[in-house]
Amino acid sequence: MQSRREFLQFAAVAASVFGAAGLASNPGRAFAQQKLTQDDLLRFDAKGQVTLLHFTDVHAQLKPIYFRPPDTNIGVGDYAGIPPHLVGEEFLKHFGIDAGSAYAYAHTFLDYEALAKTYGRLGGLDRTATLVKAIRAERGEDKVLFLDGGDTWQGSYTTLKTNAQDIYECMKLLKPDAMTGHWEFTLGTERFKELVEGMGYPFLASNIFDSEWDEPAFEHTSFFERGGVKVAVIGQAMPYTPIANPNWMFPEFSFGIRPEVLQANVDAAREAGAEVVVMLSHDGFDVDRKIASVVSGIDVILTGHTHDAVPRAVEVGSTLLLSSGSHGKYLGRVDLEVSGGKVVGYNSTLIPVFSDVIAPDAEMAAKIAEVRAPYEAECNRVIGRTETLLYRRGNFNGTWDDLICQGIREVRDVQIALSPGFRWGTTLLAGQDITIDDLYAATSMTYPNVYRSEMTGAQLKDIMEDVCDNLFNKDPFLQQGGDMVRVRGFTYDCAVNAEIGSRILNMRLSDTGEPIEADKTYTVGGWASVAEGTEGPAIYDLMEQYITSKGTVNVPDERTVNVVY
Amino acid sequence: MKFTRRETFAVAAGFVAFGVAGLRPTTASATEEDAMKAVMEFAGGEPQAGRISLTAPEIAENGNTVPVTVSVESPMTDADHVQSVVLYADGNPNPFVITFNFTPMSGEATATTRIRLAKTQNVIAVAKMSDGSSFMDKKQVKVTIGGCGG
Numbered sequence: 001m002q003s004r005r006e007f008l009q010f011a012a013v014a015a016s017v018f019g020a021a022g023l024a025s026n027p028g029r030a031f032a033q034q035k036l037t038q039d040d041l042l043r044f045d046a047k048g049q050v051t052l053l054h055f056t057d058v059h060a061q062l063k064p065i066y067f068r069p070p071d072t073n074i075g076v077g078d079y080a081g082i083p084p085h086l087v088g089e090e091f092l093k094h095f096g097i098d099a100g101s102a103y104a105y106a107h108t109f110l111d112y113e114a115l116a117k118t119y120g121r122l123g124g125l126d127r128t129a130t131l132v133k134a135i136r137a138e139r140g141e142d143k144v145l146f147l148d149g150g151d152t153w154q155g156s157y158t159t160l161k162t163n164a165q166d167i168y169e170c171m172k173l174l175k176p177d178a179m180t181g182h183w184e185f186t187l188g189t190e191r192f193k194e195l196v197e198g199m200g201y202p203f204l205a206s207n208i209f210d211s212e213w214d215e216p217a218f219e220h221t222s223f224f225e226r227g228g229v230k231v232a233v234i235g236q237a238m239p240y241t242p243i244a245n246p247n248w249m250f251p252e253f254s255f256g257i258r259p260e261v262l263q264a265n266v267d268a269a270r271e272a273g274a275e276v277v278v279m280l281s282h283d284g285f286d287v288d289r290k291i292a293s294v295v296s297g298i299d300v301i302l303t304g305h306t307h308d309a310v311p312r313a314v315e316v317g318s319t320l321l322l323s324s325g326s327h328g329k330y331l332g333r334v335d336l337e338v339s340g341g342k343v344v345g346y347n348s349t350l351i352p353v354f355s356d357v358i359a360p361d362a363e364m365a366a367k368i369a370e371v372r373a374p375y376e377a378e379c380n381r382v383i384g385r386t387e388t389l390l391y392r393r394g395n396f397n398g399t400w401d402d403l404i405c406q407g408i409r410e411v412r413d414v415q416i417a418l419s420p421g422f423r424w425g426t427t428l429l430a431g432q433d434i435t436i437d438d439l440y441a442a443t444s445m446t447y448p449n450v451y452r453s454e455m456t457g458a459q460l461k462d463i464m465e466d467v468c469d470n471l472f473n474k475d476p477f478l479q480q481g482g483d484m485v486r487v488r489g490f491t492y493d494c495a496v497n498a499e500i501g502s503r504i505l506n507m508r509l510s511d512t513g514e515p516i517e518a519d520k521t522y523t524v525g526g527w528a529s530v531a532e533g534t535e536g537p538a539i540y541d542l543m544e545q546y547i548t549s550k551g552t553v554n555v556p557d558e559r560t561v562n563v564v565y
Numbered sequence: 566m567k568f569t570r571r572e573t574f575a576v577a578a579g580f581v582a583f584g585v586a587g588l589r590p591t592t593a594s595a596t597e598e599d600a601m602k603a604v605m606e607f608a609g610g611e612p613q614a615g616r617i618s619l620t621a622p623e624i625a626e627n628g629n630t631v632p633v634t635v636s637v638e639s640p641m642t643d644a645d646h647v648q649s650v651v652l653y654a655d656g657n658p659n660p661f662v663i664t665f666n667f668t669p670m671s672g673e674a675t676a677t678t679r680i681r682l683a684k685t686q687n688v689i690a691v692a693k694m695s696d697g698s699s700f701m702d703k704k705q706v707k708v709t710i711g712g713c714g715g
Contacts, residue, residue: 214632214677240624242626242627243624243626243709247626247627254626254632255626256622256623256626257622257623260620462710463710466709466710467710469709470709475623477623478623478624478707480624500685
């Protein structure tokens with residue numbers, strides 16, 4: 001029997017050893033010598049009997065991509081200044097990563113464009129397949145659990161056109177042991193169920209209930225024997241799916257965090273003999289940091305949704321929390337040593353999937369080519385070119401969304417454009433062509449209509465305050481996991497630490513500098529409304545028209561939101 | 566409370582259409598003081614904490630039909646049982662929501678219903694016991710416009 005104190009002592013030792021030797025120095029040095037290899041990326045001090053591999057939020061990206069990490073990722077209250085709310089140099093310092101190294105490029109925005117040219121794209125499901133197969137071969141399949149955290153079946157042209165058949169077929173080849181989800185539901189209940197029924201591994205969700213009877217809608221727990229250890233995996237889907245996404249597409253389901261249900265399921269798993277309890281979660285990082293402190297008995301939380309990438313698992317009490325990024329950029333790994341029915345040691349890492357270093361797996365590469373074949377020509381069709389970096393991720397703005405808002409303002413002839421604070425969407429470097437693939441990586445969805453409406457200043461402020469509270473409420477259980485709604489046409493100050501109703505200040509029209517007045521009416525355009533029957537052109541059609549008409553786009557990285565602390 | 570699915574979603578769609586109509590109720594709302602006054606009247610004094618637990622979502626998926634569950638620890642014997650539980654919503658035009666009555670024959674004091682919440686507010690549950698004592702639990706439920714989750 002291991003006391004909690006002993007566990008923590010052991011964990012501290014494991015983490016410090018790992019921090020010094022395992023993370024940055026070996027691959028970092030190797031890369032400095034211009035010879036980072038697949039073996040360097042796979043090098044790991046394997047531990048114990050169980051290996052967990054975590055893959056999440058790929059957003060249907062089959063091919064390697066650029067993805068610029070955020071320069072603004074603010075935490076509030078008890079969550080300020082700790083992972084994942086560290087960016088740039090603070091991030092490098094906290095995790096002991098050398099500036100300019102391959103790992104600095106994978107994890108931070110610093111010198112992003114220059115390093116992108118050196119280190120290239122990350123991801124690609126065929127590269128991930130190589131890593132998964134190599135780890136399964138090295139450890140033995142009987143020791144490895146491969147878990148898909150969801151937001152898998154949305155986010156690309158081919159996924160939109162095939163109703164996710166493309167990414168679904170590819171993921172099946174990787175043989176995950178379980179999955180949970182979020183955007184999957186925006187395929188609609190019927191298609192979602194059809195895919196789940198045929199996939200050959202369970203969709204797990206402790207927190208999805210039938211909305212009529214309030215009965216569990218899915219299996220919540222799967223049990224596995226790995227390395228002679230009984231492991232329970234409990235799924236947790238995105239708790240606010242029916243609020244952040246159109247509930248009318250999946251009215252049969254009610255979600256929520258439901259920590260009391262989770263506790264009951266953890267207790268039941270222990271009762272059934274589980275020596276290790278893993279939560280495969282789409283809650284987001286801060287929600288799960290809180291879960292680790294209010295639900296007892298979870299050994300490891302593999303979290304997604306907020307697209308945070310931490311180079312190694314974070315300890316919260318006696319729970320390990322790993323968040324494995326997004327868009328296929330990383331593969332998360334946690335090894336567990338189990339003795340006497342308890343976790344007594346671990347090692348963890350997040351492997352950046354450097355696409356130029358890792359050999360593509362032939363079987364997966366062939367499958368990707370097969371599913372893309374009918375669309376390949378269209379996917380590669382060039383609609384324009386960008387002279388500046390186009391990226392999305394960040395709490396308040398990104399140039400991709402600035403471009404989208406410009407397009408909405410011009411094509412829909414509105415004073416104000418709003419673009420949702422999605423965290424999915426890839427990056428284009430200055431000088432790159434913009435292809436259909438690139439456009440759909442930023443806009444692909446099943447409720448794409450761009451509305452044109454009139455709103456009063458008071459209504460605009462209410463929307464801004466509401467979305468801002470989803471991001472900066474000091475209680476993570478009230479955070480929905482996206483970034484702030486993007487705005488073009490007015491500027492504002494954001495007091496992130498204030499309460500709802502007092503965060504959005506000094507709203508002024510960009511063109512004239514006039515204050516936005518509560519009872520005045522403004523024309524507003526936006527996309528991804530959760531309301532049924534929203535009318536207007538699809539965002540990807542509107543933006544194809546806009547980019548084509550411009551030929552070349554140039555979007556300076558302007559900051560129109562003044563953050564007040 | 567009975568909404569057909571079609572009615573519920575018609576209302577929900579109206580509520581979230583471009584975001585805002587539901588946020589500014591035109592009727593006057595109850596206040597926390599109004600609700601606490603009603604609580605004190607029902608309980609005959611200040612209720613204690615403990616024994617009763619109220620389960621409600623942190624954020625309502627649909628403010629028109631918010632599932633809430635109350636349960637009270639009690640042996641439910643003739644000598645010691647829960648007589649009634651009242652729910653209040655302190656931001657609705659009328660804070661009183663519902664009374665559940667129990668007898669020892671109920672076996673356990675648990676009830677679930679769905680309630681309508683006009684805006685973000687506290688839901689309050691008060692249990693009155695057979696010995697005259699009373700217990701209270703309170704949860705804030707956020708009613709949101711609908712976000713842009715990533």
